Amino acid sequence: MIAIIDYGVGNIKAFANIYKNFNIPYKIAKSIDDLNDVTKLILPGVGSFDHAMQSLHDSGMKEKLDELVLDKKIPVIGICVGMQMLAKKSDEGQMSGLGWIDGEVKKFSREKLDINLPLPHMGWNNIVLNQENRLFDNLDEELRFYFLHSYYFQCNKSEDSMAIASYGENFTCVVNNNNIYGIQCHPEKSHSNGMQLLKNFGEL
């Protein structure tokens, strides 16, 4: 059973709706009691880094999630700020991240961006895979996804970077290390590509 982590931050219903349409069993996990029989985790997130981390701590689920992901190695995917939370820390806040993937979150530098490129990075952009992965099976040849962010994940180990996108500079937009995945763009709002990706995750 997939658990969509509901810690008061993020677009829970959009994910639920997609899995419902695919007839893939899911549940919405609001507390530690909801995490007993889960085999996969979705960690959504919007808003600021500290607000999201604080909310996750307040939900009481953090330690249990550490155990499920790091000890039991069940697959997890962090989405948008949920991906950034996988890092050790972020330029956007003071709190520590989950540290599940070796990296930190950086802000796009205004100086490196063309004058015509606004911040946040908002809209549909292409992503390019560094490595093949089942997550991207049966997607369109052109991998276009919806982005909405001003910060990005910087991997300390290049092998953790699964895909990159370009906005003024190339940046990692999908990370992976073993059972841990993260994606900066919004698959839940990226039409058929995004739905297929979430289906693939459900079928890993």
Place this chain on the structure above:
Amino acid sequence: MLSPRIIPCLLVHNKGLVKSVKFKDYKYVGDPINAVKIFNEKEVDELIVLDIDATVENREPDYKMIENLATECRMPLCYGGGIKTVEQAQKIFNLGVEKIALSSSAVENPKIITEIAREVGAQSVVVVLDVKKRLFGGYDIYTENGKKKSKSNLEKFVVELQELGVGEIVLNSIDNDGMMKGYDLNLIEKIKPFIKVPMTLLGGAGSLEDIKILIDKFKIIGCCAGSLFVFKGKYKAVLINYPKKNEKYKLFN
């Protein structure tokens, strides 16, 4: 490469969708959920839905309707109408909306932008400014569906909005609304130098050519339209439409 965004804007009035001309003469064009379903099929870039009754009637946003729209929507959804507090904004995000649009409340109480951005992140806070040409040059900002003129200076106000942490600014031309004769390019030329966040223009698009003109000139920009995506032909028959992928890509080159 990041593409310009082509965004249908839907107006909700008396629970139905309407389209106006110069913020008047509302014509019923259909059911909101049905429109979202069609736009899903057409894989639109984003969608803006504005409840034009909420502020005027001084009532809460219609959370049930927002939830239904967000649940149906497979592309990013921006909702606006009647949002005055951080709590309301938070509640709307939790219903599955990606961005919230402020208009009256941002003009009357700009500090709310900072408060909301702190909770939900600046990237999700949009301000829609309804503007009208002055008789002797320049533009005024209006609220409450074009009825109330604000004293704020447009150029200064867009700078202030960005200092307060807005994530996107939508400029909506009251003069061009529903006219389908092209965007107000002077408006954007005048304001663009002051804007470093994503910017979207609304009001006046009558053809894909109008959108192409906007993109050719301003590159990465949000091209928003109402009439263009709900009417077809010279008699303005109601027909929800949106460019196909290949038509869209032609606009980008």
